[in-house]
Amino acid sequence: MALGLLDQNPNSDNIVAEINITPLTDIFLVLLIIFMITSSAIVESGGRVNLPSAAKTETAPRGIAVTLTPAQEIYINQKKVTKDELEPALRAALGAGPDKTVILRGDRNVLLGDAVWVLSVIKKSGASDIAVAAQAEAAQATQSQRKK
Numbered sequence: 001m002a003l004g005l006l007d008q009n010p011n012s013d014n015i016v017a018e019i020n021i022t023p024l025t026d027i028f029l030v031l032l033i034i035f036m037i038t039s040s041a042i043v044e045s046g047g048r049v050n051l052p053s054a055a056k057t058e059t060a061p062r063g064i065a066v067t068l069t070p071a072q073e074i075y076i077n078q079k080k081v082t083k084d085e086l087e088p089a090l091r092a093a094l095g096a097g098p099d100k101t102v103i104l105r106g107d108r109n110v111l112l113g114d115a116v117w118v119l120s121v122i123k124k125s126g127a128s129d130i131a132v133a134a135q136a137e138a139a140q141a142t143q144s145q146r147k148k
Contacts, residue, residue, distance in 0.1 A: 063101030090125035100128035
């Protein structure tokens with residue numbers, strides 16, 4: 001789009017000003033993509049837990065997160081449930097979507113018996129795959145240095 005007067009005289013020095021917003025649009029789209037990726041990685045799934053460390057970790061596929069806190073609180077994704085509500089709520093969550101993967105996020109101070117009980121309830125609820133969330137040892141060392 002040209003702004004200015006168009007004169008029939010070819011010898012005139014009229015200035016034609018154009019505004020090209022394509023580079024600006026490209027920057028906005030890149031920023032939008034970066035925001036979408038980082039916001040999906042930051043989503044907190046339930047209560048805050050101090051994950052145990054592992055020598056080697058792998059990226060788990062998306063699934064339903066079951067969080068077990070040291071205060072005996074259980075969360076399915078971000079919804080707090082009681083022990084009696086755990087199995088029906090898991091069945092409903094597993095039936096709602098095509099993904100049958102459940103990720104157990106347990107604090108390092110949770111007793112083994114509690115974790116095994118939650119794992120058995122997850123399996124009875126119909127989960128096809130169960131993943132246990134852990135933190136890489138290098139990441140844990142970085143966090144402990146930040147706390148000091």
